[in-house]
Amino acid sequence: xxxxxxxxxxxxxxxxxxxxVTMELTLLSLLLALPIGFYLAVIRLHGxxxxxxxxxxxxxxxxxxxxxxxxxxxxSLLPSVLNVLVQAMGWQINIFEAxxxxxxxxxxxxxxxVALLAEVFRSALNSIPRGQMEAGLAxxxxxxxxxxxxxxxxxxxxxMPSICNITVNLVKGTSLAFLxxxxxxxxxxxxxxxxGYNYLEAYIDVFFVxxxxxxxxxxxxxxxxxxxxxxxxxxx
Amino acid sequence: MLMxxxxxxxxxxxxxxxxxxxxxxxxxxxxxxxxxxxxxxTTFLRCLNFLExxxxxTMEFHGEKLxxxxxxxxxxxxxxxxxxxxxxxxxxxxxxxxxxxxxxxLTAGRGISxxxxxxxxxxxxxxxxxxxxxxxxxxxxxxxxxxxxxxxRAIAVKPDVILFDEPTSxxxxxxxxxxxxxxxxxxxxxxxxxxxVTHEMKFAQDVATHVVFMADGVVVEEGSAEDIFSHPKEAxxxxxxxxxxxxxxxxxxxx
Ligand SMILES: Nc1ncnc2c1ncn2[C@@H]1O[C@H](COP(=O)(O)OP(=O)(O)OP(=O)(O)O)[C@@H](O)[C@H]1O
Ligand SMILES: [Mg+2]
Numbered sequence: 001x002x003x004x005x006x007x008x009x010x011x012x013x014x015x016x017x018x019x020x021v022t023m024e025l026t027l028l029s030l031l032l033a034l035p036i037g038f039y040l041a042v043i044r045l046h047g048x049x050x051x052x053x054x055x056x057x058x059x060x061x062x063x064x065x066x067x068x069x070x071x072x073x074x075x076s077l078l079p080s081v082l083n084v085l086v087q088a089m090g091w092q093i094n095i096f097e098a099x100x101x102x103x104x105x106x107x108x109x110x111x112x113x114v115a116l117l118a119e120v121f122r123s124a125l126n127s128i129p130r131g132q133m134e135a136g137l138a139x140x141x142x143x144x145x146x147x148x149x150x151x152x153x154x155x156x157x158x159x160m161p162s163i164c165n166i167t168v169n170l171v172k173g174t175s176l177a178f179l180x181x182x183x184x185x186x187x188x189x190x191x192x193x194x195x196g197y198n199y200l201e202a203y204i205d206v207f208f209v210x211x212x213x214x215x216x217x218x219x220x221x222x223x224x225x226x227x228x229x230x231x232x233x234x235x236x
Numbered sequence: 237m238l239m240x241x242x243x244x245x246x247x248x249x250x251x252x253x254x255x256x257x258x259x260x261x262x263x264x265x266x267x268x269x270x271x272x273x274x275x276x277x278t279t280f281l282r283c284l285n286f287l288e289x290x291x292x293x294t295m296e297f298h299g300e301k302l303x304x305x306x307x308x309x310x311x312x313x314x315x316x317x318x319x320x321x322x323x324x325x326x327x328x329x330x331x332x333x334x335x336x337x338x339x340x341x342l343t344a345g346r347g348i349s350x351x352x353x354x355x356x357x358x359x360x361x362x363x364x365x366x367x368x369x370x371x372x373x374x375x376x377x378x379x380x381x382x383x384x385x386x387x388x389r390a391i392a393v394k395p396d397v398i399l400f401d402e403p404t405s406x407x408x409x410x411x412x413x414x415x416x417x418x419x420x421x422x423x424x425x426x427x428x429x430x431x432x433v434t435h436e437m438k439f440a441q442d443v444a445t446h447v448v449f450m451a452d453g454v455v456v457e458e459g460s461a462e463d464i465f466s467h468p469k470e471a472x473x474x475x476x477x478x479x480x481x482x483x484x485x486x487x488x489x490x491x
Binding site: 129131132134135136137138139140141142145149150153154157230231232233 | 285286287313316317319320321323325327328329330331332333340341344345346373374375376389390393
């Protein structure tokens, strides 16, 4: 079997162009999910019992169902729900045309990432020894001050490897956005592939682009972790 | 009288850990608290700066009296600003350098400017012999060095009283001396008021103005170091000292 190198060379830039959409989807979901996930983690640790229960159920719902299912569910549900709302408001908008599926993808991946981050932040905050808070209170800081200056900076370092994992998984996970007709790396690769039946070549291109993206992300996180975690001293 | 503590009680899960503990502290006093493990020494200290909430008891501090069980947030914040705590396991802020550990209570806690805080911080580090390590993180310091930074953090805020909870018991034996030396000079040269839970008898004998022996949540006996070590009245005190200071105790018994 021969690889069609020419086709691969031609397709690579097109697939690479999809990296923009993939990264937009990833970053947007991540940036939306970070504050919400953090907030849910704080609720899990300090909120009232009812709220804690709600957050716990939310997390186990998201973690306990396949993301493909969540995508299909939301993609069939969300537009119709929005449509009902818009109709109720009496607006003359056709939701099915007006909203780029990209935004549905953002919603799905944000919902998913929030749940993952809530767990990560919860365990990271929990991992900081109680003595840190007590020492802060004892020198006259408020608990909020101790949180902001001592606990959270340390918890972030603890959370960094998991956030890196979540980000990489998110990049890979967004490949499912083609189910919602979003033109990301995967979607472009599939279209190119079916064009001349050069499936293998197209998928190798796709493979390569994901590999590069994920490697860059991991290097980035490694650098950030080294920087904000400098206080831990020399470690491998 | 700097601090007058009356009737402190505290239970955990129905077990009475502190039963009506009283203590008076004058300016410049070094009160050493001794007692077997589990007698409630740590709990008592923690009740004084509200790391633990006592079930009952009062504290008069600078002429202001407050209920330990129901002090307002504001009153608690005030007490914490006038006291400092040195922990058994140091509890330095892991993400802060030695100097930042010392200055945080000044800048964030008391609104002192960064520059002034830095000066006070360096001076405090100097007093504990840690000036050269000002920019080190706790992870880069030995236990003894960490504890000295812990002490610098406590003295930097110029508290009226410093509470020490077994400040040397987590240290390797060869590092104990450096920390005790620092505490001794703070007491004798700076006249800092301290309440110290420790089993370092030499320190108690040399530095304590007052020794309190606690067992099972009550003050069994108190007096000068001389009183307690050489002429203990209570059987429980004698038993305890016999275990801690066997040689000396036998000597004393012979005389
Ligand atoms: N947060 C807590 N919850 C439940 N029990 C506690 C708590 N803190 C302390 N205790 C109990 O209170 C008792 C007294 O503890 P405390 O730490 O005050 O003793 P201590 O005199 O400092 O002992 P040591 O010399 O071992 O440090 C112990 O039996 C301990 O198990
Ligand atoms: Mg103790």
